Amino acid sequence: MAIKEFFDIPARYKKWSMALMGVGVLSVIVGFILYGTGEEHGKRFWATMLQNSTYFLLIANAAMFFVCATTLAMGGFQMAFRRVSEAISVAVIPLGIIALVVLIALCVVDPEMYEWLHPGNDKLLLGKKGFLNSGFYIIWTILTIGLWIVLGAKMRKLSHELDNNPLPDVEAGRKYIFKNSVWASIFIVWFGLTAMSVTPWLWLMSLDAHWFSTMYSWYTFASTFVAGLALITIFVVYMKNQGYLEYTSEEHIHDLGKFMFAFSIFWTYLWFAQYMLIWYANIPEETIYFKSRVTTNHSKGAYTGLYWFMFCINFIAPILILMRRGSKRNYTTVTFMAIVIIFGHWLDFNQMVFASKFPEHVELNLFDFGVAAGFVGLIMYSTGRAMAKYPLLAKNHPLIKESIIHHT
Template identity: 85%
Template structure:
């Protein structure tokens, strides 16, 4: 069987990615004209950029987490489409730069996104958090976070491509290669745990509500972006299959990607419920205030109630009903549809995480937000496709490639 090793970007694909990026740039320009100045409008403009930049950065970075987690688990089933996952992770570089600019703007231009920058005198809670919530610590940690994601991710991609033109001579060389991969994957996982699963969501998102806190917030954020990341991988794998690439990838691999989307939709829901249940059960005002604008039916709040429950339905009800069946996880059309739904659903999750805190009395979702999101989608499409052209689509000399080709669930 002839194998199509290298990806050639179709003209239609290139046009769509460029058009979406154009929509994004135009949306930012128009949005700045409409919302870029003034205390209230400035906050509106930067909030949308904060939501989109952090969400899509974390989603693409989840691709490298998937690579490293499966490397540590000595998994082989994913090797036949590993280059797709690696290509998605390349988007962390441009998205990381954009996110860094947005995050620094939220701090140093002070569009009133983070009220801990200007605490009221005598605010004991913010005074107690000042050693953590300050410009210096925020800036340093943000640079380290994004910088090491880029560096460690690039190292993992380099290790993968080492074997493209240099087959391993014997089994001992294969063991050494796997060990080296495992070491670097472990380093990435440790840093990922210290950032995505711990400190970074506190800085970027939870500190918007600086008086509120949740010990489950970082895990909740991780679950949301990881399941969206698996959905993004699935979309690109199915697209390449439909274009005649990834000949060794079959419905067994798609089935397992569907399992990940199904399982982590349930995991996200577990964290969603556990966070709410614990706060509801304790009934402490400093914690329950977070849900006032999100689920309460009081006349002076509850503006996001409909959006909140709609987001819950498409992030939990839809995946559990549709992806529960074995056949649906092996159907390319079904898993693609659900992948798109999941990515959109968790984008809405991030929207309510940001906007329900900054604008608790009314929902501001409009074409500006969708336009900005379209720009990020176009950038991911362009960056991933460009990365796919730079290396063979299959890691043919990887020690686990045979295991991946004969994979059966």
């Protein structure tokens, strides 16, 4: 069977990605004019930039985590569409640069976002100064994003090595798999030290510097990983509809649907565990986090509607729709749910940031959606270029046959 090796970017795809990026740039400019100055207005601008830059960076990086995790698990099923996951991870480069600028600006340009930057006589904040200080924040942020980019590039380079250089024998295949596993392990370890632990504490949880949760990083990981799986699914279905990925079948789509379903439940488990423990203990230093999010008193529950709407999108919709086998094999249903999941967890990040800095509530407006559209366009543009640059099938990989004959 003749296959289409390279992605020929359609004119409509280019137009949409450029248009969305244009909307994003315009939104940032207009948003800075409207909200970029003054203590409260400044926080409004930077809160939107923080939410979007961290969220889209983390879901793009989740694609490389998926590649590395399945590599270590010897999961051959994903080889038929692995190049899509790798292409999405290329977006970590521009998204990482944008996030780095935003995060450092929060320390240098607008230090009002993080109250630990000016602790005054606050004993609690002074007690956390060894961890919550601008020097560690900036250095760790640079290391986090820098190594995500470098290690991701190394994994992609190893994948592309075989495109024109078939492995001569079985022993060479074993060595290649071992080398892949070593670098995937390094990425997973660094990912665990950053996205699964320290980094969400610094970037997001420290917005409420007096509050803490030992489950916070796992919660943000679950949120961005299921959204990352949804992003992979959208691109895989799109490529199938364009006549590419000939060896990717509804069996592979079914597995992606199962992943989205499973990790939606995992996210809900973490959501419930964090909320239930804080509710049951009823310790004031902990419950303050939920006062603006779930209480019914208007002055203290300004984000209650958004919070429960986000919960319905991220849990009730996936469990009702994706539980059936047929729905996970239906391209339209899976794509619809992928879009819903990405939007739902974007709302989750919105309440995580805004309810911490604006407890009296800030309404979503065109500025927020415009900035989000810009990041979507950037992911489309970066991923499209990456898929056009290299073959869409890792044809000489030792596990490619397993993926082609895969069934569930």
